[in-house]
Amino acid sequence: MAAFVPSAAVLATAVRTAPAACGARSSAFTAAVTPAGARLPAAAPRSSVLRMAAEVDFDAVGERFAAEGKSPVEVIDYALETFPGEVAIAFSGAEDVVLVEYAHRTGKPFRVFALDTGRLHAETYKFFAKVEKHYGIRIEYTFPDSAEVEALVNEKGMFSFYEDGHQECCRARKVRPLRKKLGTLKAWITGQRKDQSPGTRTAVPVVQLDPAFKGIGDSTLIKFNPLSDVSSEQVWATIRMTEVPHNELHNQGYISIGCEPCTRPVLPNQHEREGRWWWEEATQKECGLHKGNLSDEAGAAQAADDLVADAVSGALVVVFTKTSCKFCTATKDLLTKMDVPFTEINAEILKNSADVRAALERKSSQTTVPNIFIGGRHIGGNAELQAASQSGALVEMLASVGISVPQPSAK
Numbered sequence: 001m002a003a004f005v006p007s008a009a010v011l012a013t014a015v016r017t018a019p020a021a022c023g024a025r026s027s028a029f030t031a032a033v034t035p036a037g038a039r040l041p042a043a044a045p046r047s048s049v050l051r052m053a054a055e056v057d058f059d060a061v062g063e064r065f066a067a068e069g070k071s072p073v074e075v076i077d078y079a080l081e082t083f084p085g086e087v088a089i090a091f092s093g094a095e096d097v098v099l100v101e102y103a104h105r106t107g108k109p110f111r112v113f114a115l116d117t118g119r120l121h122a123e124t125y126k127f128f129a130k131v132e133k134h135y136g137i138r139i140e141y142t143f144p145d146s147a148e149v150e151a152l153v154n155e156k157g158m159f160s161f162y163e164d165g166h167q168e169c170c171r172a173r174k175v176r177p178l179r180k181k182l183g184t185l186k187a188w189i190t191g192q193r194k195d196q197s198p199g200t201r202t203a204v205p206v207v208q209l210d211p212a213f214k215g216i217g218d219s220t221l222i223k224f225n226p227l228s229d230v231s232s233e234q235v236w237a238t239i240r241m242t243e244v245p246h247n248e249l250h251n252q253g254y255i256s257i258g259c260e261p262c263t264r265p266v267l268p269n270q271h272e273r274e275g276r277w278w279w280e281e282a283t284q285k286e287c288g289l290h291k292g293n294l295s296d297e298a299g300a301a302q303a304a305d306d307l308v309a310d311a312v313s314g315a316l317v318v319v320f321t322k323t324s325c326k327f328c329t330a331t332k333d334l335l336t337k338m339d340v341p342f343t344e345i346n347a348e349i350l351k352n353s354a355d356v357r358a359a360l361e362r363k364s365s366q367t368t369v370p371n372i373f374i375g376g377r378h379i380g381g382n383a384e385l386q387a388a389s390q391s392g393a394l395v396e397m398l399a400s401v402g403i404s405v406p407q408p409s410a411k
């Protein structure tokens with residue numbers, strides 16, 4: 001794969017105003033994406049728009065848009081109008097380039113972001129650059145945490161996903177970077193379509209409260225899926241008619257394009273998703289970016305797994321506790337006495353408490369609290385911590401993650 005090193009300018013946040021260019025394509029494009037007689041929503045004053053963003057029932061908006069058959073351009077125009085500067089298009093480097101075209105056609109400023117997993121095809125990197133040039137934009141690239149990817153690859157190798165499933169690698173290279181990016185936004189626009197994936201995308205609302213991710217300041221995130229009811233044929237009719245750039249891999253038989261090791265071309269009449277994670281079950285192919293599409297239980301379980309994994313990797317010493325637990329108090333007292341900085345997560349008061357406790361059990365095979373992790377390693381409960389303290393093993397464990405404390409006997 002050819003190296004692609006984005007410049008500092010590329011990494012900078014980009015807000016773009018649509019230029020007057022591409023006017024020659026205007027009428028053909030409008031005919032391709034806007035139902036006859038449909039008009040873009042009238043602009044509302046900014047103050048009322050901001051108030052609306054706080055008060056609107058977006059599930060109901062989604063249902064109304066679906067009932068009225070709003071075109072993708074109208075949906076995107078509404079998103080840009082409602083969340084100026086705080087909504088961005090998620091661009092995967094494939095056929096969802098039409099979203100960029102649609103946003104361009106609204107004439108409003110818009111933002112585009114992409115996840116660079118480090119495992120994309122050279123053609124996809126070139127395509128990103130082509131799209132930037134075509135629209136005069138800078139895509140906002142988001143990268144995985146290098147320490148997390150390094151730990152995964154050094155422990156399991158470069159292709160562990162073929163052995164034990166793609167979720168772990170996708171979580172590190174896609175889901176966490178996406179979560180970080182979405183945490184800076186109030187809404188996002190995706191290229192999800194109902195016809196893309198058997199089993200997982202059959203219910204893709206045009207507008208929804210994101211079931212899996214949070215927005216800025218832990219707020220509810222709004223997810224727009226303007227292509228929900230658009231077919232692959234219609235997307236490609238638009239790409240051809242408007243002559244927007246497309247990924248060269250499409251010319252080689254690729255339809256759904258993701259990371260290079262997890263994408264392959266499909267044969268005529270094969271479903272497009274058969275070219276992704278082909279070694280796994282068809283109904284379990286979501287990479288986590290749209291995990292709300294999995295069944296509610298599976299989505300909730302994965303969200304809890306992510307929460308636990310994030311917490312454990314986010315601090316050197318992490319203690320999961322519950323309210324009114326004398327063993328939790330004893331653990332915290334010991335760590336406080338030793339001057340050990342730690343993060344406490346009271347699993348009982350979380351909204352998804354039951355899911356988090358189940359996720360903790362999956363991760364540690366321990367059902368009780370406190371549940372203690374040091375440097376990502378599971379230590380056990382209060383009894384194990386006290387014993388480690390007595391034997392001196394705790395001081396060594398802490399030293400191994402860079403926390404220096406004297407042996408208790410020396411105090």
Ligand code: SF4
Nearest residue numbers: 166169170173259262
């Ligand atoms: S698609 Fe494959 S390479 Fe890319 S993040 Fe997922 S498992 Fe890793």
